[in-house]
Amino acid sequence: MSVQAASVTEGRLHSKYDRLIAAAKAIPPATTIVVHPCDESSLRGVVEAEGAGLIKPTLVGPAAKIRDVAAKHGFDIGSYEIVDAPHSEAAAARAVELIHEAKGEMLMKGSLHTDELMRSVTAKTGLRTERRISHVFVMDVPAYADTIFVTDAAINIFPDLDCKRDIIQNAVDLFTQAGFGTLPKVAILSAVETVTAKIPSTIEAAALCKMADRGQITGGLLDGPLAFDNAVDVEAARIKGIKSEVAGRAQILVVPDLESGNMLAKNLAYFAKADGAGIVLGARVPIVLTSRADSLRARVASCAVAALYADARRRAAAVSA
Structure with missing residues (x-):
């Protein structure tokens, strides 16, 4: 099978994600707090999801390091807001604060460990619900x-x-x-x-x-x-x-x-x-939780699912108000 034919076949096999991403593109992008996107794969996922119109990102983490990663890999993040935080633990804490300040309607994990992010989410002042x-x-x-x-x-x-x-x-x-x-x-x-x-x-x-x-x-x-x-x-x-x-x-x-x-x-x-x-x-907002081993397609699909859910919650809140 040729590379082109294999690509077409792969696209057909995974058409469910195509429909999912298309549905998310049809709604307003979700304001998204991205926690510590300090490596190539996590920042690429943000750039691709933003480019697809799925999210409107705010990046939280060491600003200089984030910009260095972007420059090294040719990512244009000039229009993104960056909230400086010295390290991953501080980035997770600040991200939770931004959600409390109504600056975002979903969280996205960057290159920090899952337990670092979830400690801030599940803390007494975090994002727990009933x-x-x-x-x-x-x-x-x-x-x-x-x-x-x-x-x-x-x-x-x-x-x-x-x-x-x-x-x-x-x-x-x-x-x-x-x-x-x-x-x-x-x-x-x-x-x-x-x-x-x-x-x-x-x-x-x-x-x-x-x-x-x-x-x-x-x-x-x-x-x-x-x-x-x-x-x-x-x-x-x-x-x-x-x-x-x-x-x-x-x-x-x-x-x-x-x-x-x-x-x-x-x-x-x-x-x-x-x-x-x-x-x-x-939690108070949906959280995109990706792994370092995830494909770019899976990262974008994760954003699409969370964006669709955030949109449903946004519309439900508007009706109840």
Whole structure:
């Protein structure tokens, strides 16, 4: 296959992100506080997202270092506001202050470590709400018809039942408010699809489904426990005799814990060639949480998801006012 043909094929395989980015281009750019963008990949992601009309960035970090990186790699950041901060920890703290000052409607992680950013976000004077903070991978899997959400694979290590309720609600709210559709199909994953005392995650899955029946989780269609195969493959669900509107058609995959979620997301990325856009929810603003290993496409898609969600929140606030 020629390079050109391979490029065309790749574009077709990942067309879900194309539609996502196109939708975000159709709304006003989101004012975005970018925390410590002090390397080539993080600053390139900012420049590409701004150039696509997705964000209006304010860069927070060592001003001289940011400008040096931009000059070295030929990035034009002359029109960007830069808020000087001496190091990454100070940049994260100042970024949170800027959100409190209504200077931005979303945060974007630069080249600092995730825990540095999240310490400022989760501090008493940070950006907490009544909802537990959680992470969603919005994944474009070439072999799957729908965009798939994987949650939580980055923030909550061993979530309890109440935490999982918030994890699910955060993902459902993102799905519906960012324009992915209505009444998403939520599969609560475990190793098996039957409830057994030997595997606690199956009991929690059943409890979460009953919580949805009682209105403690709203806006989604839940089923679980489901094993991965019968969550995403209709034939696997049929063979197991599972009769469910979710089985085989899941759009949100809720994992038992961070370890399993992280492995699932990375398996999809490296074996199934999926792109994964990362966003943190449950804080006062959506947070674009990218990895140093993320492709430029994934970084831009992360900005697109967060911008669509920020726009929905902006419009909801305008209506309530």
